[in-house]
Amino acid sequence: MTARRGGGPTMHDVGKLAQVSAMTVSRVLKNDPGVSQATRERVFAAVDQLGYRRNETARSLRLGGSGMIGLVVTNLANPFYSRLALGVQEVATEYGFRVVLSNSAEQVEKEPGLVDGLIDHQVEGLIVVPAGSRQKHLADAMRHVPVVLAARPPAGLDTDCVLVEDFHGAREATASLLAEGHTRIAFLGNPPALYTGTERLRGFWAAHEEAGVEPDNTLIRQGLVDAATAEQAAAELLDRADGPTALFCTNNRISHGAIRALHKAGTTIPLAGFDDFELSDVLGLPLTLVSYDADEIGRQAARLLIDRLDQRDGQPPAARRVTVPTRVIRHGPPSAGPGAGPRPLA
Template identity: 55%
Template sequence: MKEVAALAEVSPMTVSRVLRGDTAVSPDRRARVEAAVQRLGYRRNTLARNFRQGQGTGTIGLIVTNLANPFYARLALGIEAAVAEEGLRLMITNTAGDTARERAAIRDFSGRRVDGVVLVPAGADQAYLAEELPAGLPVVTVARPPAGHEADCVLVDDFGGAYAATGRLLAAGHRRIGFLGNPPSVYTGSERYRGYCAALHEAGLGIDDALVKRGQEDMASAEAAAAELLALPQPPTAVFCTNNRNTLGAYRALRHLGRSATLAGFDDFDLADVLSVPVLVVDYDPDEIGRRAAELLRERLSPTGTPAPPPRRVVVRTTIIAHGADEGPAPDQSGR
């Protein structure tokens, strides 16, 4: 700023007044300061300015487990749109589902003095947050409630969505319904499996372990697991999948093997409506999840003078979308 002032032949205070939009500065001096700023390539250090004024850094940290998953792109857009209204910026990092990388990311964001963190937990225990986070730094977890640490969270109705989709398949006449899911340690997969089981039990059906495949984390492993289900002497007439990677893997298996079955699963995806098999999708709005997480953070960042509320849990509702005409099994494959 001193260099700008020297080049413009004004005081550093005049430079400061021009940069903050003070209209009392004369047009001549304003033009000289702006020309000097342009010539020197000066950029205001917002971080240093905020620190000097006792403010935060104006940034929110987002930690996700898989940047390749379109869900996280939508989540980030929802958060960014909400925090931008407050003049905040979003920083994103990826853990690839590794708990050590998650802890390192928390430590890194703490060191960067972010104003708050939105976390998609990779592990089942977040007790370490008490050690790594500065006192008062708000955290909101997404897709999984925090364990071992008190924090706000935003969840999808995983159980209800799986229960409704499986019930829809049962109402269409399916009795042999396969299950393709992510690892049991993943909260969403566990809740969606619980919804699948509850719907079968309510229909008077037991759980056939031969029809259950859990642990698929990508499309290739989902395709292999689906192929094993389709190779059974009595293959499933429908398959419920816990995410879009499992759904697409199952579809590939059906295509490669020349089989037919109804698919149902969480997460809508592009071209679901043009697949050659009926697809039921448990849909929800990832942008809304991001917005709700940002709202919880903003409330923590704007103290009202009253005691902070206890940790809050927001659950985003799901809906069922039917792509394709017939949801029922072929007569010779009903399994009845």
């Protein structure tokens, strides 16, 4: 029998004796009702035979590994990625893993070095939010460790990913503005090379098509990378005589920039956007926000990765795609409709 570095039997040992996976052992020890009685009895018999201590951490899922999971995000200053990281850490801690975090700062050329560095530090698996669509370095990494992608899908890779309902959320939020009578909606989006930017623009267009409204291409701005670029783009649009009567923003940083532009212009128009954010409910602005559980993206990604680690000695599962649902929430006063024109800020 293989002993753990601490000397005692591992959860993997229990699973081997009971002829189940270490993940199933973990579920039994947590009283998961989804496990059959026969399996529970085999696991508890193995626990008793081996003298496994159930208060040991679940780091015994691995055999002599480093106990570390690597996580690469694109912008840790963005609350979305902070929440995603907390979700990863929650599940990793549950299974006895530590998380090593790296930030690519949306720099595509920086990401391969971060991935290589984590592998050099002997992480047992990687969760990556890709900075771009060029992912050859991730294919190379997969020869060494399992890789799960979060928030953005694989490009030419056969691996797991966890995504948000980007298209559906954008379509629903845009449709709510159209239902209020807004036909001149500006689109403020992140770079089109990003999956989220493309999908959210697609949802924006789909809502217009379903409403029988032709979007004005002169009101579409893409390639915005932070609040400052979003503020500038929104200010230019608001300054036009034929400007928009509502705004759609593809993430929280862009929404922040657009709100600042509205404040400086001394006016307000309805704003819809992805990502709820702190204090959005007390700004007094007509906001329609696409909300979702960013922590759950991290939790799901960590579960997929740990499941692959648990199966690495057997037949690996087929690539899986998990989608986290979105919902639209409303804050502030109702929109007065486009006929009322922009309202001055109180």
